[in-house]
Amino acid sequence: MNGNNKSIIIIGGGLAGLSAGCYALMNGYDVQVFEHAAIPGGVCTSWKTDNYMIDGCIHWLMGHRPGTSVYEVYRELGITDAAKFLDAGSYINFVDGRTGNQFELIADYEKTRDRLIAISPADKNTIEKFLRASVVMADLQIPTGGSSWKKGAIKNLWDKLTGLWRMGRMLGYLFRYNLPLNEYVKRIKNPWVRDIIVNLFLQDMTTLFSMLMIGYLFRNQLGMVEGGSIRFVLPIEKRLKKLGGRITYNATVEKVLVENGAAVGVKLADGSVHRSDIVISAADLHSTLYDMLDGKYVPERFRYMFGNWKMFSPLMLVSFGVKGEIKRYPPVNVIFLKEPFKIGTVTVDRLLVRDYSYDKAMNPGDRTVIQAEIETEYDYWMGLRKNEEAYYKEKDAVAHKVLDRIEDFYPGIKAKVEMIDVATPYTFLRYTRNYRSAFEGWLMTGETIKMSVPKILDGLKNFYLAGQWVEPGGGVPTAVASGRRVIRKLCRDDKKEFITKLP
Numbered sequence: 481m482n483g484n485n486k487s488i489i490i491i492g493g494g495l496a497g498l499s500a501g502c503y504a505l506m507n508g509y510d511v512q513v514f515e516h517a518a519i520p521g522g523v524c525t526s527w528k529t530d531n532y533m534i535d536g537c538i539h540w541l542m543g544h545r546p547g548t549s550v551y552e553v554y555r556e557l558g559i560t561d562a563a564k565f566l567d568a569g570s571y572i573n574f575v576d577g578r579t580g581n582q583f584e585l586i587a588d589y590e591k592t593r594d595r596l597i598a599i600s601p602a603d604k605n606t607i608e609k610f611l612r613a614s615v616v617m618a619d620l621q622i623p624t625g626g627s628s629w630k631k632g633a634i635k636n637l638w639d640k641l642t643g644l645w646r647m648g649r650m651l652g653y654l655f656r657y658n659l660p661l662n663e664y665v666k667r668i669k670n671p672w673v674r675d676i677i678v679n680l681f682l683q684d685m686t687t688l689f690s691m692l693m694i695g696y697l698f699r700n701q702l703g704m705v706e707g708g709s710i711r712f713v714l715p716i717e718k719r720l721k722k723l724g725g726r727i728t729y730n731a732t733v734e735k736v737l738v739e740n741g742a743a744v745g746v747k748l749a750d751g752s753v754h755r756s757d758i759v760i761s762a763a764d765l766h767s768t769l770y771d772m773l774d775g776k777y778v779p780e781r782f783r784y785m786f787g788n789w790k791m792f793s794p795l796m797l798v799s800f801g802v803k804g805e806i807k808r809y810p811p812v813n814v815i816f817l818k819e820p821f822k823i824g825t826v827t828v829d830r831l832l833v834r835d836y837s838y839d840k841a842m843n844p845g846d847r848t849v850i851q852a853e854i855e856t857e858y859d860y861w862m863g864l865r866k867n868e869e870a871y872y873k874e875k876d877a878v879a880h881k882v883l884d885r886i887e888d889f890y891p892g893i894k895a896k897v898e899m900i901d902v903a904t905p906y907t908f909l910r911y912t913r914n915y916r917s918a919f920e921g922w923l924m925t926g927e928t929i930k931m932s933v934p935k936i937l938d939g940l941k942n943f944y945l946a947g948q949w950v951e952p953g954g955g956v957p958t959a960v961a962s963g964r965r966v967i968r969k970l971c972r973d974d975k976k977e978f979i980t981k982l983p
């Protein structure tokens with residue numbers, strides 16, 4: 481215990497839970513984190529299969545260089561001292577197997593503009609407007625909850641993306657571009673340019689989000705983590721422990737204990753009871769509300785969200801461990817397939833392919849991992865899982881369909897594959913418990929961008945929410961910032977000054 485200070489139990493040792501733990505400790509609270517999995521990080525993770533290091537998360541880290549609000553959070557959490565960030569340099573390399581077209585969207589604004597206009601002079605006006613707006617959007621800062629940071633290269637603090645709404649200079653863009661990407665692209669005449677823009681991020685997300693990503697790319701504020709996502713996570717766990725916090729793994733919270741309208745602790749799946757002054761859930765929102773709290777404290781806003789908002793589609797990650805030389809591609813590629821295939825009822829006509837050949841810290845020597853990320857159906861995989869044999873058979877079948885398709889782009893790869901690892905929505909659910917395997921929570925849409933999500937529950941004192949499920953759009957920076965912000969709010973409620981410390 482930290483003297484007579486209040487104790488906090490944090491449910492979930494993903495990025496938001498770890499971050500909340502660190503800031504709570506900086507502010508004198510006693511912290512115990514309970515994490516369902518055997519390691520920290522939640523969906524932000526890397527793992528080894530047959531001696532190949534596979535990554536399951538970060539390909540675009542926003543604000544990896546000094547001059548952004550969130551970089552200061554990375555510093556405060558001890559990440560910048562321990563992890564090595566690489567500039568992304570390239571956002572996506574688009575390869576069209578149907579036509580042979582290829583276009584790499586790189587961090588160079590002028591080159592990107594000129595190359596796109598060269599593809600379609602008729603779209604010059606639209607291309608210029610889109611790219612210009614993207615650069616302006618990059619003035620926005622991840623909301624970190626007020627600051628110990630000083631204004632740097634990027635000017636305005638954004639008090640969450642909804643704060644955008646209030647910023648005069650952004651208003652024009654907000655009205656003009658707060659529409660789904662797949663609606664926005666209807667104004668683009670050239671089909672190849674349209675294919676590129678509509679695949680910058682998820683097609684149902686607001687166009688503003690893609691602009692933000694591209695804007696950060698052009699400002700050289702989009703990075704990667706050398707050695708894989710786990711190297712982003714472990715320094716935060718270390719910081720938590722060094723500050724005096726405790727984290728217990730394989731510890732699944734079953735119930736939040738409530739007495740006299742206040743949270744007083746948790747009960748774990750092993751039956752043990754742990755008491756605290758405050759409980760913060762940085763875990764999946766649906767199970768927090770409906771299982772851990774038995775559906776007794778569900779604000780109307782949350783009911784509406786679960787009934788109406790779109791979630792991120794579940795993913796499959798199909799990873800191939802390759803030994804020997806193969807053709808090299810940029811880190812992130814979108815490949816349009818000549819021969820689409822089906823998984824359940826969904827036709828897969830393009831693959832997001834991550835090529836890890838740039839990172840020898842993950843797999844040294846002549847070994848590398850090529851990974852396909854595919855949106856898929858939750859119910860299909862959960863149904864299959866009821867029959868173990870059918871489930872593994874389908875996993876294997878999908879892996880071979882993917883391998884057949886990428887052979888066209890990586891000639892000879894098939895003969896060099898010595899490891900195949902397939903993660904399905906069931907895998908995501910088993911390890912992270914995210915509702916319907918929505919790995920990043922709610923999509924950032926025209927509606928969700930404008931609405932604020934409650935972080936406390938009416939009728940339940942001493943209980944707070946953090947993490948991607950209360951920050952539409954999710955993401956690594958948002959999760960760590962969410963942990964910071966919840967502790968800032970707690971300090972305010974406790975009438976304490978919120979303080980931060982560097983390691």
Ligand SMILES: Cc1cc2nc3c(=O)[nH]c(=O)nc-3n(C[C@H](O)[C@H](O)[C@H](O)COP(=O)(O)OP(=O)(O)OC[C@H]3O[C@@H](n4cnc5c(N)ncnc54)[C@H](O)[C@@H]3O)c2cc1C
Pocket residue numbers: 491492493494495496497514515516517520521522523524536537538539540541542731732733734762763764767795911912913914919920946947948949954955956957959
């Ligand atoms: C394939 C992939 C690629 C991604 N790429 C990027 C990227 O390039 N850039 C980016 O910014 N973001 C990316 N993201 C998103 C980002 O990783 C997440 O939004 C962020 O890590 C979410 O953190 P979180 O702590 O809010 O949630 P989670 O990671 O879900 O953490 C919640 C934790 O709570 C635990 N938990 C759940 N229930 C219980 C319980 N009952 N008891 C105890 N513990 C419990 C879970 O095990 C988990 O560890 C990606 C995600 C994936 C899956």
